[in-house]
Amino acid sequence: MLFRAGCGVLLVGLSALTGCDHVPSEFSYSEATSELMPAAETAVKKTLDETFGTPEDPTIPHYFPVDRGGTVVTIEDIPEDAANAVLLEATDEELNLPQSAQFLFDPEDAFDVRMEAAEEELPNPLAELSGLKATSFAADSSLLQFNTDLPDVELIEPGLEIAINPNHKLKQASQLYAQHCLHCHGVTGDGNGPTAQFMQPPPRDYRAGIFKFTSTGPQDKISTADLKYVLEEGIPGTYMPSFNMLPDEQLNLLVDYVKFLSMRGETEKNLNIEVGLDFSKVVLEEELEDVEDPEERKEIEADFEEELQEFLTFDYPEIALYAKLDLAEAWENADDESAVLYPSIARPDPNAPSLANPEVSSIENGRLLYLSKDAQCASCHGDTGRGNGYQTFQFQKKQDGSLYEVVGLHDAWGNPLEPRNLTTGIYRGGRRPIDVFRRIYAGIKGTPMPVFGGRGLSDEQIWDIVNYLLTMPQG
Known part of the structure; x- marks a missing residue:
C-alpha cells in the first residue's frame, strides 16, 4: 500500500498510472491455472468467477468469515x-x-x-x-x-x-482498495500493482494466504485483529504506511477485502494442486513422452480427455466445495481466542536473574542463547545483530532442491530477504515485547525465521532473548 488517505499522497510520482476511483473489471488468474488442461482450466476459472465475482461486483459465499454486508x-x-x-x-x-x-x-x-x-x-x-x-x-x-x-x-x-x-459492503471495500491499496498490491492482490516494481521489499502477495506478522500460531492464518493492526500501524522500514487516519469503518472494510483477495487466491491455489496432480499439461506430456506412433498418441490423448471429463463431472464439484469449506474454517479458527499466542509467564525483569539460568541475568542469558548453536540467531542476524550472519553469504536452497541465483536468504515468494538489523530498533512486526516474543516463538511465516516455541526453547528462554534483543539499539 502506498497511500495514506487518497490519490494525492503517492510516495513515488506514478499516480497517473491508474485512476484512484476506477475499479478494474477483471481479476487475473495464476500461472498455475494456465498449466492445467484446457477443460480443467475452464472449470477452475468458472469456480473462481462464480464464487468471488469481479472487482466491480465482488461476491463471497456466506460461510466465509468476511463481513460482506446484507x-x-x-x-x-x-x-x-x-x-x-x-x-x-x-x-x-x-x-x-x-x-x-x-x-x-x-x-x-x-x-x-x-x-x-x-x-x-x-x-x-x-x-x-x-x-x-x-x-x-x-x-x-x-x-x-x-x-x-x-x-x-x-x-x-x-x-x-x-x-x-x-455483498454490498464488499463493493464498498473494493472501491476503497482501488483508492488506497491497488497501486502496490494489484487488482488481484498479487503484489504486482503499477508501482510494485519500484519497491524493496515488494508488496505482499495475498494469494498464498501467508502473512508474516501475526499473533497466531505457526500453522494458523492471520487473524482479523492482526490485519487491522498492520493497517493502523503500518510496517516500519517498508513502503507500507499507517492508515490510522482512516475512519474505523473504512479500516474494517479494507481488512475484509484483503481477506477476500487472500481467500480467492488460496482457493485457486488449492484447486490447482488438486486438479494438477492428474490433469495438467505436464502430466499428459509425460504420458506421451516416449510414444512416437501417431495413432497411439491420439488414443492416449482421447483416453486422457475422457478421464478428465469424468473427473470434472463427478469428482471436481465435491473437491471444489470442500476446498472452500476447509479454507473458510481455517480463517474462522484464526479469530478464535485459542489461536492467539500468549506466553505462559509474564515478561521477567531484564536485569533480574534469568528464570531459565539463575546464575546470570535475563539479558545475559539472552545473549548467551542468541550466540548459541541451539538458537543460532547469529547465523542470520550476525554476532552483533547487524543482519550480516554467515547465512547471508551462502547460496540457499529452493524448495525443489536447486540453489537460488543470488546469495543470502529468500522468502516464500522467492524474493531476496535481508535478516533484520536488530541494532536499529526497527521491528516490522511491532516493537512491543509481546510482538518480539511472538516472532521468536512462532517464527515469521513465509520466511526462513523458524519456530522456536515448543521446539527447543522454553518461554523463559524466549523472554531472555527478547530482553537481550531490546538492548541492542542502545549499543
Whole structure:
C-alpha cells in the first residue's frame, strides 16, 4: 500500500498510472491455472468467477468469515397461493427494496441437490435463483415477494435465512482498495500493482494466504485483529504506511477485502494442486513422452480427455466445495481466542536473574542463547545483530532442491530477504515485547525465521532473548 488517505499522497510520482476511483473489471488468474488442461482450466476459472465475482461486483459465499454486508431475515412459512413469495418472521429491519436476495442454504445440502440433479441429467434447480431479487415486503402480512417463482425444493423451508442485498459492503471495500491499496498490491492482490516494481521489499502477495506478522500460531492464518493492526500501524522500514487516519469503518472494510483477495487466491491455489496432480499439461506430456506412433498418441490423448471429463463431472464439484469449506474454517479458527499466542509467564525483569539460568541475568542469558548453536540467531542476524550472519553469504536452497541465483536468504515468494538489523530498533512486526516474543516463538511465516516455541526453547528462554534483543539499539 502506498497511500495514506487518497490519490494525492503517492510516495513515488506514478499516480497517473491508474485512476484512484476506477475499479478494474477483471481479476487475473495464476500461472498455475494456465498449466492445467484446457477443460480443467475452464472449470477452475468458472469456480473462481462464480464464487468471488469481479472487482466491480465482488461476491463471497456466506460461510466465509468476511463481513460482506446484507440484511438477514428468516422464513416463517411458505404460502400455498404465491409461488414467488415467502412469509418472514417478525423483523424490525428496513429492507429498502427492490434489492438482490440470496437464500443462505447449507452448502452441503445445496451440493446434494445439485449432484442429484446431475445424476438424473437434469439442470440444477437452485440455478433458477441466479439473479434473484426481493421486490416488495408487506409489513402487515410479513409477505416477501421476489422477481420470479421459487424452485420447488425442500431446502426452501421455515427457518431458512435470506440475505437481502448481500455483498454490498464488499463493493464498498473494493472501491476503497482501488483508492488506497491497488497501486502496490494489484487488482488481484498479487503484489504486482503499477508501482510494485519500484519497491524493496515488494508488496505482499495475498494469494498464498501467508502473512508474516501475526499473533497466531505457526500453522494458523492471520487473524482479523492482526490485519487491522498492520493497517493502523503500518510496517516500519517498508513502503507500507499507517492508515490510522482512516475512519474505523473504512479500516474494517479494507481488512475484509484483503481477506477476500487472500481467500480467492488460496482457493485457486488449492484447486490447482488438486486438479494438477492428474490433469495438467505436464502430466499428459509425460504420458506421451516416449510414444512416437501417431495413432497411439491420439488414443492416449482421447483416453486422457475422457478421464478428465469424468473427473470434472463427478469428482471436481465435491473437491471444489470442500476446498472452500476447509479454507473458510481455517480463517474462522484464526479469530478464535485459542489461536492467539500468549506466553505462559509474564515478561521477567531484564536485569533480574534469568528464570531459565539463575546464575546470570535475563539479558545475559539472552545473549548467551542468541550466540548459541541451539538458537543460532547469529547465523542470520550476525554476532552483533547487524543482519550480516554467515547465512547471508551462502547460496540457499529452493524448495525443489536447486540453489537460488543470488546469495543470502529468500522468502516464500522467492524474493531476496535481508535478516533484520536488530541494532536499529526497527521491528516490522511491532516493537512491543509481546510482538518480539511472538516472532521468536512462532517464527515469521513465509520466511526462513523458524519456530522456536515448543521446539527447543522454553518461554523463559524466549523472554531472555527478547530482553537481550531490546538492548541492542542502545549499543
